[in-house]
Amino acid sequence: MIMTPYSQLQATGIHKSFGRVQVLNGIDFNMDTDDAIGIVGPNGAGKSTLLSVLSGAQAPTSGQIALNDKDITQLPARERAKQGLVRTHQIPKPFSGISVFENVFVAAIHSATSNREAAYDIALESIKLCGMLHLANREADSIGLLDRKRLELARALATQPKLLFLDEIGGGLTDAEALQLVDTILTLRERGIGIVWIEHIVHILLRVAKTLICMDSGQIIAQGNPNDVMSNQQVMQAYMGGTDHALGA
Amino acid sequence: MNIKRSNAYSQVTLSIIIALFIALIILPSFASNDVMERLTVLFIYIIMAAMWNTLAGFGGLVSIGQQLFLGLGAYTTIRITDMGISPFIAIVLAACLVGLLSWPISTFMLRLKAGEFAIGMWVLASIGHLLVNLDPLIQGETGISLIALNQYSIESRRLFIYLAALLSMSALLLGLFYVLRSRAGIAMQAIRDNEEAADSIGVDPERVKKWFFIFAAFGTALAGALWLAQASSFQPKTYFSVQWTAYMIFMVLVGGLGRFEGAILGALLFFAVETWFATAGVWYLVGLGAVAMLCSLFLPKGIWGAIESKLGITLVPVGYQVTGLTTDTLKNK
Numbered sequence: 001m002i003m004t005p006y007s008q009l010q011a012t013g014i015h016k017s018f019g020r021v022q023v024l025n026g027i028d029f030n031m032d033t034d035d036a037i038g039i040v041g042p043n044g045a046g047k048s049t050l051l052s053v054l055s056g057a058q059a060p061t062s063g064q065i066a067l068n069d070k071d072i073t074q075l076p077a078r079e080r081a082k083q084g085l086v087r088t089h090q091i092p093k094p095f096s097g098i099s100v101f102e103n104v105f106v107a108a109i110h111s112a113t114s115n116r117e118a119a120y121d122i123a124l125e126s127i128k129l130c131g132m133l134h135l136a137n138r139e140a141d142s143i144g145l146l147d148r149k150r151l152e153l154a155r156a157l158a159t160q161p162k163l164l165f166l167d168e169i170g171g172g173l174t175d176a177e178a179l180q181l182v183d184t185i186l187t188l189r190e191r192g193i194g195i196v197w198i199e200h201i202v203h204i205l206l207r208v209a210k211t212l213i214c215m216d217s218g219q220i221i222a223q224g225n226p227n228d229v230m231s232n233q234q235v236m237q238a239y240m241g242g243t244d245h246a247l248g249a
Numbered sequence: 250m251n252i253k254r255s256n257a258y259s260q261v262t263l264s265i266i267i268a269l270f271i272a273l274i275i276l277p278s279f280a281s282n283d284v285m286e287r288l289t290v291l292f293i294y295i296i297m298a299a300m301w302n303t304l305a306g307f308g309g310l311v312s313i314g315q316q317l318f319l320g321l322g323a324y325t326t327i328r329i330t331d332m333g334i335s336p337f338i339a340i341v342l343a344a345c346l347v348g349l350l351s352w353p354i355s356t357f358m359l360r361l362k363a364g365e366f367a368i369g370m371w372v373l374a375s376i377g378h379l380l381v382n383l384d385p386l387i388q389g390e391t392g393i394s395l396i397a398l399n400q401y402s403i404e405s406r407r408l409f410i411y412l413a414a415l416l417s418m419s420a421l422l423l424g425l426f427y428v429l430r431s432r433a434g435i436a437m438q439a440i441r442d443n444e445e446a447a448d449s450i451g452v453d454p455e456r457v458k459k460w461f462f463i464f465a466a467f468g469t470a471l472a473g474a475l476w477l478a479q480a481s482s483f484q485p486k487t488y489f490s491v492q493w494t495a496y497m498i499f500m501v502l503v504g505g506l507g508r509f510e511g512a513i514l515g516a517l518l519f520f521a522v523e524t525w526f527a528t529a530g531v532w533y534l535v536g537l538g539a540v541a542m543l544c545s546l547f548l549p550k551g552i553w554g555a556i557e558s559k560l561g562i563t564l565v566p567v568g569y570q571v572t573g574l575t576t577d578t579l580k581n582k
Contacts, residue, residue, distance in 0.1 A: 106432075106439045107451065
C-alpha cells in the first residue's frame with residue numbers, strides 16, 4: 001500500500017465518562033501511524049475505552065482526536081475505517097451467518113475499494129495472510145476461538161488500514177497460538193501498517209511493540225522504551241501494589 | 250483461486266424458473282377459474298414471505314407490524330381508484346406511495362432495537378388502522394368494495410389480477426435476488442450478525458437498513474393492494490390484523506429464515522396446509538402454531554436450511570464461494 005511520508009494520530013485531553021464513572025481522565029497521545037505501540041495496564045485502567053474512542057466506536061466526553069492535523073473527533077467508526085483507522089474486538093464479533101470469505105469481503109468492498117474484482121483479491125490476500133484460506137467457505141459461526149481472532153484480524157486488514165487497533169487479540173489463546181498471531185502482526189508491521197495493541201500477555205506484546213504505554217485509572221502513567229516502562233516504579237505499583245517483583249517481560 | 254457465484258444446481262434452477270414462468274404466463278388459456286384464483290393467492294403469499302424474510306432473515310429486523318404496509322397498500326389503492334384512476338395503475342401507485350411513506354417511518358423506527366422495534370411496528374400498525382378508520386370513504390369497519398373493478402368482466406378481471414400478481418412476485422423476487430447479491434446485500438447480513446462490527450469496517454448500518462426497510466414496505470404494500478384486488482372488498486380490521494404477520498413469520502420460520510429459497514418453500518407449504526386444512530377451524534390454527542414451534546425447536550434453520558446444510562444444495566445462490574482451494578494453493582504461503 002502507498003503510505004504518506006509522514007502521518008500522525010494525535011489525541012488531546014481525552015476524557016470519557018459513563019454517568020459518574022470517569023474512565024478516561026485526560027489522555028494525551030501522539031503517534032506516527034507506522035509505529036507499533038503496546039498498551040498495558042491493570043483491568044479497568046481504561047485501555048479498551050481508549051481504543052474505542054480512537055477508533056470511533058465511542059465518542060469522547062471531551063477532547064480532540066486528529067489524523068494528520070485534521071480533526072476526526074466527530075467522525076464515526078465507519079468513516080475512520082475508510083481513512084485507515086480500524087480496530088479488532090476483544091471478544092470477537094464475527095458475522096456468524098455468513099462465510100469467512102464473506103466476512104472479510106464485506107470489509108474490503110466497503111472500505112478498501114468499490115471494485116468487486118479488486119475487493120475479491122484484497123479479501124483473499126487478507127485471509128491468506130492470517131492463515132485461514134482452508135476455512136474460506138466455512139460459516140463463521142462454526143470456527144474456533146483462534147480462528148475467530150484471526151478472522152477479526154483478516155477482516156480489519158481487508159479495509160487496507162494505515163493503523164490497526166488490536167484489543168487483546170491474544171486473550172484466551174495458548175502461548176503457541178498467540179505466537180502464531182504475533183508472526184502475522186510482525187508481517188503487518190513490516191508492511192508499514194501501524195499497530196496499537198492492548199494485551200495482558202506482556203511477553204507476547206513486547207515482540208511487536210517498539211513503544212510501550214502503561215495506563216492506570218484512566219491515565220497514562222508511563223510511556224517509552226518497553227523495558228524502561230516495565231521497570232518503572234509507578235507501573236509496578238499499579239500492577240503489584242508496590243512490590244518490586246519484576247513483571248513478566 | 251476464484252470466486253464463484255453460481256453452481257450446477259443454480260444453472261438448472263434458472264432454466265426451471267424460466268420454463269415455469271412461461272408456463273404460468275400461458276396457464277390462463279387452459280386453467281380453470283378456481284386454479285387461477287388459488288394461484289393468485291399463492292403468489293401473494295410468496296411476496297409476503299419473501300418481504301418478511303428480507304427484513305428479518307437478511308436484516309435481523311424482526312417486525313410484527315408488517316400488516317401496517319399491507320393495510321396501507323390496500324387502503325391507498327381504494328383512495329387512488331376513488332379519484333377515477335384504473336385499479337391496476339392504482340395498485341402500483343399505492344405500493345410506490347407506501348414505499349415513500351416508509352422512508353420517514355424508517356427514520357424513527359430503526360432507532361429502536363430488537364424487541365422494541367418488533368413491538369413498535371405493531372403499535373404503528375394499530376395506529377395506522379385507527380387512522381384509516383377515520384376516513385369517511387371507508388365507513389369505519391363497514392368497509393368498502395373496490396368498485397372500480399366492476400368496469401371489467403369477471404373473466405378479464407380474474408386474468409388481470411392473476412397476471413398482476415405473477416408479474417409483481419417475479420419482479421420482487423428478481424429485485425431481491427439482485428439486491429442480496431450486491432454490496433448492500435452482504436452489508437445487510439453483516440449488520441444482522443453484528444452491527445457494531447459492521448460499522449467498524451466501513452458499513453453504514455443506518456443507510457443500508459433504511460433501504461431494506463423501504464424495499465420490504467413497498468413489496469408488502471404491493472401484496473396488500475393485490476389482495477384487495479382479488480378479495481375486492483376492504484375492511485380495515487381484516488387488513489391491519491396481526492394475523493398477516495403471523496402468517497409471514499410461519500412461512501419464513503418453517504421454510505428457512507435468511508434463505509432465499511426458504512421463504513418460497515414456506516409459502517408453498519403454508520398454501521398447501523391452508524388449502525387442505527383451513528376448513529378445520531380452530532384446529533387449523535393450533536396445527537399451524539404446533540408446526541412453527543416444532544420447526545423452531547428441531548429445525549432452527551427451517552426446512553430449507555436443513556436441506557442446505559445436509560446436502561449442500563443452494564438453488565438461488567446469493568453468497569460467494571471460493572473455488573480452487575487445492576492443497577497447493579493452501580500450502581503456497
